[in-house]
Amino acid sequence: MLTRLGPMLAIGLLTAPVAFGLAGTVLPAFGYLPALGGMEFGLAPFSMLFAEPAILMSALMSLVTGLVTAVISLTAVILFTAAWGGTRLFARIQHLISPLLSLPHAASAFALAFLIAPSGMIARLISPELTGWERPPDLLIVHDPLGLSMMAGLIVKEIPFLLLVTLAALPQVKPARTRALIASMGYGRISGFVFGLWPSIYPQIRLPVFAVIAFATSVVDVAAILGPTTPAPLAVRLVNWMNDPDLSRRFLASAGAMLQLGVTAAAILIWIGFEKLGARLRDRMACAGKRLRRDRVLRWGALAVMLASAGAIFIGLLALGLWSVAGLWQYPDLLPARFDLRNWMRVMPNLVEPLTTTLFVAFVSTLIAVAIAILCFVREDETGRPARGTLALLYLPLLVPQVAFLFGLQLLFILTDVEATLAALVFTHLVFVLPYAWLSLKDPWRAFDRRYDQIAAGLGKGPVERFFYIRLPMLARPLLAVAAIGFSVSVGLYLPTLLIGAGRLTTITTEAVALASGGNRRVIGIYAFMQMVLPAAGFAVATIVPALIFRRYRDMHV
């Protein structure tokens, strides 16, 4: 039975690469990699690792980044949802922020860098009139040693993600009724939400929060664009060692990946401690009967944070777009002195190859991921129960730091001689695209009105016909939306592409990050612009195509 394959494929895809990848990282970490002359197990790679200058500093930086990112972005989302949930303003902001979810991390990091650099858009906006800065101030903002810019870059990207998962969890707790009930007991909006709704929302978004921590502790692209350089965060240094021409460095990199695994695990453990503390604090306040009605400052503060985080990215993207067509553009001019399409003309020929790879890999991996997800759900309908443990497994590739299993996976691909092939790249992308495809298809699929099926069955249509003539067309809109999400995930993947593509298969994202070091803003602008355009084009297709298909079916209009 074909549908039985669905869950098997999904589980295999989610666990096998992570498991084999981890094994392929652990063995060299303990000195075993016969191809490079490592025949014996030992701790030599670890002593090499801890002899590296400032390695603990790098590890600490990663740990703190993960926690700070999670704390700030989750707090912003809680406060905003609490203060404004159910209002029209909330719906508007939600529409403003949602597109940011599809923006690749690297592009938003560039946007932020173009905004906050001493010669960036903010400084240009207020200089020299307000600041007296006739020239950019000598401030270390981007690449600052504390990693604040890097954290900001992560926070602005994680806020939309956490907001979206919170919104998905919200309907199940019947927020309007609870809100009214709690308000009637005299609680302020925020305290009422935290006491009454949050305890049943949080368990549903706990895994996504863990995923945020795991990602932020081990991120490479954002860290390379915004993060400190002397020394760099742990994951950045690991990737450099991995790419070092001196192959013996691979032992070091693998040992470092183990350290990374430990750092991420420690961050999640500390977070669980935070959860306990937070819950106790909340219970104490609730039991003390605190109503906390005067939360106006906090409410407007939450709104300001949301607007600022979205606004920063939008203005930054505007700056990126401007740079891509800029001729001479000196500080403190707000706009380029000349516009020039030459940049595009020059870069265009170089764009073709990475663009083709990006589109191919994103398209194929999305197609397969959506197909597998559909098979899973069809199987679920047949058996009448969700496959066991799927949900936790879905988060596996998102919870294990990417470096920790991608190093080993790369080794595996080299051994089987498929490294840097399109097939290997599609496979690796699939590991990351599938969870998102599955998660975003879940609700629309389950919400489908089964009575259509029953009517069709009553008219004598078999399961296959029902699937192709009823289910698929009626779900065209959500399916295309899911595909657009999968597509955008694939476009944004940096580390998997870098390691498995081995520099021979490049995408827009890997090229953009590689260009970051050269500081040619015009070229970076073009690549980041492409990064932004591709997912947007995906969503445009997902909106326009159903509208065209359904133009003669009035009840299918939104």
Add this chain to the structure above:
Amino acid sequence: MGSLLRALLFSTAFLAIGAVAAAADTAKPDPANWDAVLEDARGETVYFNAWGGSQNINDYIGWAGDELNERFGVTLKHVKLEDTASAVATVVAEKAAGRDGNGTVDLIWINGENFAAMKEQGLILSPGWAEKLPNWTFVDVENKPTIRTDFTVPVEGLESPWGMAKLVFFYDTARTSVEDLPQDADGLLKWAQENPGRFSYPQPPDFIGSSFLKQVLAETIADPSLLLEPVEEERFDEVTKPLFDFLDALNPVMWRSGRAYPQNYPAMKQLLADSELDIIFAFNPAEASSAIANGELPDTVRSFTFPGGTLANTHFLTIPYNASAKAGALVAANFLMSPEAQARKQDPAIWGDPTVLALDKLNEEDRARFDAIDLGVATLRPDELGPALDEPHPSWMERIETEWKRRYGVGN
């Protein structure tokens, strides 16, 4: 990197097959018989491993690829490197794996320490081939001594000259007046102290960043003749003390107080345009003119050098001993040395890299190509470039980079 590891993983297999392959591959192309080389090269794909950090250079290589394909049926693929050392490491790994033919690197943009390393380990196509290339007749060996001596190492035809480099500084006349410009490294330090935060250098081991360290070393060392010999480890600390005293003094008055560095010289160009830096430098005298032509720098930018001399060298192309497309690589190297390709390269609107050819050896038509080039307002004339300092022995670069990383590379 995968290719390296794969090379090793399959080493045993290659030892067996390699013997056969090597036998088939012994027919080395002979540049003296150029027609045969051309014949051989047709249809070959040349993997050209070259630093890929600058858009105008990448564009130029793209142009050369198109021409090679059209004229000689040779496909040129630019493998964009961040550091030339990784191409050398690839060849080293392939040799270790016994892959003596059929290598993955066909042509490398190279000079200095990397050339010295390859030559010493016998990784270059030999015997010397560069001086047998047809276009060698135009090369200015008489007046450009660095064409036959690369960082004190005799070239012996193992690499073909591609372009000339001279350390030149750039400043914006709109912000800095000519009288204030430093005349030597000490003057630069004084200038930086008077203008804190307005000078920096690319973070070593970036090639240009390391070259700046060598410039200071060459100026501050008590006995410059030591630099022509390999580093003597016992005397290293004593000999380089002035250099590191200089850097210790410079660090706190640098851009971002020395807590961050530009990644490479194109990044410094952007910082000059943003007026974050006031003095930057590059190895290409026409860099500023080129950037002005591309709208990257304002047309008020000008060049200067130190009257006492700045580092000068030649950059080259070489072919690994195990290259798959040796004939194709020879054709590419020869084409890139041709008057036509060299003239295009020297045009600041394209790249602006000075030629290795002697104009008086060219025919009228080719000379006219060079005469037609507008070197741009910001390019110094050859007689204004000042004396050339010799590059130190390659071991210095390596040793100084390590020491620099230890002192300044990991923050405080």
